[in-house]
Each structure stands twice: as structure tokens, then as C-alpha cells.
Amino acid sequence: MNTDPIADFLTRVRNAIRAKHRVVEIPASNIKKEITKVLFDKGFIQNYKFDETGPQGTIKIALKYNPTTKQPAIVDLQRVSRPGLRQYTGATSMPRILNGLGVAIVSTSKGVMTDKEARTLNVGGEVLCYVY
Structure with missing residues (x-):
């Protein structure tokens, strides 16, 4: 399990x-x-x-990889909220990853979305992970 x-x-x-x-x-x-x-x-x-x-x-x-340099599109994945320590955030204090180049995946009452979508819909939720 x-x-x-x-x-x-x-x-x-x-x-x-x-x-x-x-x-x-x-x-x-x-x-x-x-x-x-x-x-x-x-x-x-x-x-x-x-x-x-x-x-x-x-x-x-x-x-996904870059065809010429063979570099991956995903540089890093970081888990933020975990079972032992949940991380919740409001719409106004939503994190920005690499000044907007990365995304924070957030589980909200309106579904799973990115930090930018959550800001525009003015909803907060549990920050699942950072991807950049």
C-alpha cells in the first residue's frame, strides 16, 4: 500500500x-x-x-524532450503538500514558481488547476506540487 x-x-x-x-x-x-x-x-x-x-x-x-539538445521539458517536480503536512493557500497568496516560468498545481473546489488559473478564478486550495 x-x-x-x-x-x-x-x-x-x-x-x-x-x-x-x-x-x-x-x-x-x-x-x-x-x-x-x-x-x-x-x-x-x-x-x-x-x-x-x-x-x-x-x-x-x-x-517531452528537446529534439536537438535532448533536454527534458520538465526540469524538476517538487511535492509541496503531503499527508503529514498539508499546504493550503488562498487566491491572493498563491505561489509563483520561477517568476511565472513554472507552475504550481493546485487542488481547488473547482478542480485541479494551475496557480495562474486559480488566481484568475479567485479560488484557493491545496498546493499539490511545483513543476518547472
Whole structure:
């Protein structure tokens, strides 16, 4: 049993990037699917596929690399809120990552979104992770 599935998701993606893998396979859950959609919308991953076979299903993520320099689109993934210490923030005190170059993925009452979207909708929530 995994006590922090979001940290496991981020670690699998981080390890796949460091090993220069093209595709990473992760056990699925609804929150992981939403984080994957945000990563795809912001251009951090090339593509994704939800495979519903089995009791839980899997998420297949095609990682994105620069074709000339072979550098990954994701430089780092950091887990912020964790089961032992939740991190909540309001709309006005939403964190800015690398002065707007990175994103903070936030779980709000209106769904999982980036820090910029949460600011424009004027909602706060739990800061799940930073991606840059």
C-alpha cells in the first residue's frame, strides 16, 4: 500500500526523465489523471493515454524532450503538500514558481488547476506540487 500516491506519481516521472525514458507507466487514480491533464495542457509532457484494463488502470505518459539538445521539458517536480503536512493557500497568496516560468498545481473546489488559473478564478486550495 502506498501512503502518498501523488508523491509516487511525481517520483516515477522524475526517475523516467533522469533515465531518459520516452514513456512512463503509472497506476491510475482520478487525482493523477487530473495532474496528467494539467501537465499536458501546459506543455510539460508530449502525450498521455488512460488504460482502463485491470482493477485500477494505468496512465501512460510520453515524456517531452528537446529534439536537438535532448533536454527534458520538465526540469524538476517538487511535492509541496503531503499527508503529514498539508499546504493550503488562498487566491491572493498563491505561489509563483520561477517568476511565472513554472507552475504550481493546485487542488481547488473547482478542480485541479494551475496557480495562474486559480488566481484568475479567485479560488484557493491545496498546493499539490511545483513543476518547472
